Amino acid sequence: MWIVPEKEIAGLMTPEAAFDAVQAVFAAMASGEASNFPVVREAIGHEDALYGFKGGFDRSALNLGLKAGGYWPNNQKRELINHQSTVFLFDADTGRVQAAVGGNLLTALRTAAASAVSIRHLAPEGAKVLGMIGAGHQSAFQMRAAARVGDFERVLGWNPHPEMLSRLADTAAELGLPFEAVELPRLGAEADVIISITSAFEPLLLDGQVKGRTHIAAMGTDTKGKQELDPKLVARSRLFTDEVAQSVSIGEFQHAFTDKSISTDDVTAIGQVIIGQHQGRGDAEVTIFDGTGVGLQDLAVAGAVLELAKQQKKAVEVDI
Template identity: 80%
Template structure:
């Protein structure tokens, strides 16, 4: 078994490699070459933590495995980030474990890559203003990926705790772009692409907020009950996601579906756009990508990291 510790990930996985891996696995899912296993996610009754497993199998890339981990909201007292995870890969020919890979940075990079892939295929032409809803740890990764793969000239942002907006301002400055903190109604009317990345359990971005051609990457909802968008906003939009069943059960679209405002037939897997089986944005005013986070994304970036680490002599081989 190869082991690639968390401390080595930053020097191995680039945003470009994460983008390519996520784009490829979305395409494999759309072709029927890869599928995700049912998600297990539970409140364990200790430290307010959510813990679970996401896994799958990609026959085209021969990636089999799972990510184990979750969300520990009190980790600040341990000087740790709230999201903690490890990816385990298995040999699809024998079932033996083949690798254990630190999953914290990989999760951030693959989540940001997924929203960037959605913007590549769904953003309105000439998108220049990026709107950020949320200023937590993941927001900086989201902004960097969006800017790297887009042509944005300005960033505007909102956060329920305004004192945290300095993270967005500092990241924009690092990227050489102006940043302005704005109210939600202004963000919704001015931003061409909006990334929402919060842990909210109530709608933040309302239908009345969003005006004009807009693409929204809703990246925060991955558990039953979480919610960032007004169901009326969802009902107005052309809808895309990483995996339809997961989106309707634990993703952002769970709420509009429960209220019978949308049906499963109105949600399209983003991979269908990537492989040319769906027109994508078309003449829609608003598109929404519900990034629920699928296990295959984690396996794709972890497999890429193992190959890079072995090539550089960084991975440690252990007998089990």
């Protein structure tokens, strides 16, 4: 069994490699070569934590396994990030455990890669203004990934706790982009691409605030009851996701689905766009990608980083 420690991930997995791995696995899902297993996600009744398992099997890459972990909202008092996880890979031929891979940075990279894939395929032509809703740990990864695939000229940002907006400002400065903190009505009216990355349980971005041709990537924490977008906004948009079943049960589309303003037929797996089986944005004014975070994404980036770690002798082999 191989172990790839969390401390080694930053020197192994690049954002570009994460993008390629995530785009490839979305395509494999759409072509029927890869499938996710049912998600287990529960409040454990301790430290307000959400804990669960996401797994699957990609026959094209022979990636089999799961990610175990979750969200610990009080971790700042321990000087730890809120999201904690480990990816376990298994040999598809024998079922033996193959590797344990640190999942914290990988989760951030694959989540940002998923929104970047959606921007690459669904953003309106000539998009110049990026809107960021949320300024937590993941927001910097999201902005950097978006900037790699989009030709943005400025960034607008909003956060429920304004004192945290310095993270967005610093990241924009790192990217050489002007940044302005604004209220949500202006962000919705001016941004061509909007990334929401919060743990909200009530709508933040309202239907009437979004003007013109816009792409929204809803990337916040997914669980029963989560909500970042107005269901009326969801209902009038062209909808895409990583996994349809997750999006209408624990993802951003669950509320519009529950009130029957949308059905599963209204939601398209983004892999269908990638493999050319769906037109994508087309003539839609607003597109939304609901990134629920599927286990196959984690397996794809973990499989890639395992091979790099073995090549660079940064993986530790142990007998079990």
